[in-house]
Amino acid sequence: MSACVDVVLPCLDEAAALPGVLAALPRGYRAIVVDNGSRDSSVEVAAAAGAVVVREERRGYGAAVHAGLVAATAEVVAVLDADGSLDPGLLPAAVALLDTADLVLGRRRPVSRAAWPAPQRLSNELLAWRLRRRLGIAVHDVPPFRVFRREPMLGLGLTDRRSGYPLETLVAATRAGWRIAELDVPYRPRIGRSKVSGDLRGAISAVRDMTAQLRAAGA
Template sequence: MLLGKPDVRVIIPAFNEQNAVGLVIDEIPKDWVTEIIVVDNGSTDDTFEQAQSRGATTIKEPTRGYGNACLKGMKHIAESKTQPDILVFLDGDHSDYPEQLIDLIQPIIEGEADLVIGSRALGQKEKGSMTPQQVFGNWLATTLIKIFYRKKYTDLGPFRAIRYESLLTIGMKDRTYGWTVEMQLKAAKLNLRTKDVAVNYRQRIGVSKVSGTIKGTLGAGYKIIYTIFKYL
């Protein structure tokens, strides 16, 4: 159990989210968060300026890749004068409900979990917010993890909270689509305490760079399956 108010920081990877990232930042419960870090992952629009205008710490990672952006945000934290108790990862497309951050960090504060996954499978999904291939992909990946790693997850959702010390122990490496599943696999192998918490999900603003294209869907699917077997 964490004593006192925890130091919570948020990393938001963002690629061409000028119409959404400001709303995401605005809806984060500021009373609970020490710093909001937006990593502009090579955007060609005004994502950087929109995030900066909302008061977020805004940095650039020109090499595209979800994992690259997350790692850049982690590097910023590692170089800070102080480190957080809890780190939250949140997408910049406004598909999640940032106010539910409180629900994700609570099990960590109370000493019940080291990693908390925001599960869209357990929450309420707006019609059309997840494509059939996303639903099937999550089911397949979590089923394979249960079989080979003996760990039950209900989702690979990107909205998640983790104890910072646990994240350092995991030693994240993936630079692209395998980021979320790598974290969950390694948490299972290290016997970290994990918990799925229901989060709601809505249609994102703009077109998804992954599920919105055939190339993105196939690339993500291949990388997730590859990562599951890589760490066996």
């Protein structure tokens, strides 16, 4: 597998975390930072570090990821949170699994209780259980760490532009016959305040979006 990989980093007020995340990218991995309305210096920090900066005015995780995917040019694309919770150094191991898989997920393994608050972790486990039990999708996480080939992903025609995007990805990929692999990755406390667990409105929005995708999938 080629070492040239585009890494899409959805970004909303991640100026504190971006320097470390971008510095940790392996050689041959190009950062595409998709700013989704930051009010801090995220754009300036990303540009100064040499990242490609894309602005996506439509708010939503799915909107940011899709904008990055459209901007990417590499055959292989990775998606990673920009908050420092995930190690970019593990990307080559995930990319290597594309020799036998079509979609690689970084299954989060929290390094401490602070890394993944219990309500969010248990909600994720229940979501993954429903995917396994009702749709036969053999996953244990619906994670922000994903690696895949660009053109086939665009071909899935994903439409969710909010928090339901990762779940829609798994459902559409499975229905398209994709082989899905999981790679255990350490999950660290994020740098800064979470847009989901640290904000009631964000948490409610994420639950609503995920639930809508589950209903649409018949789970």
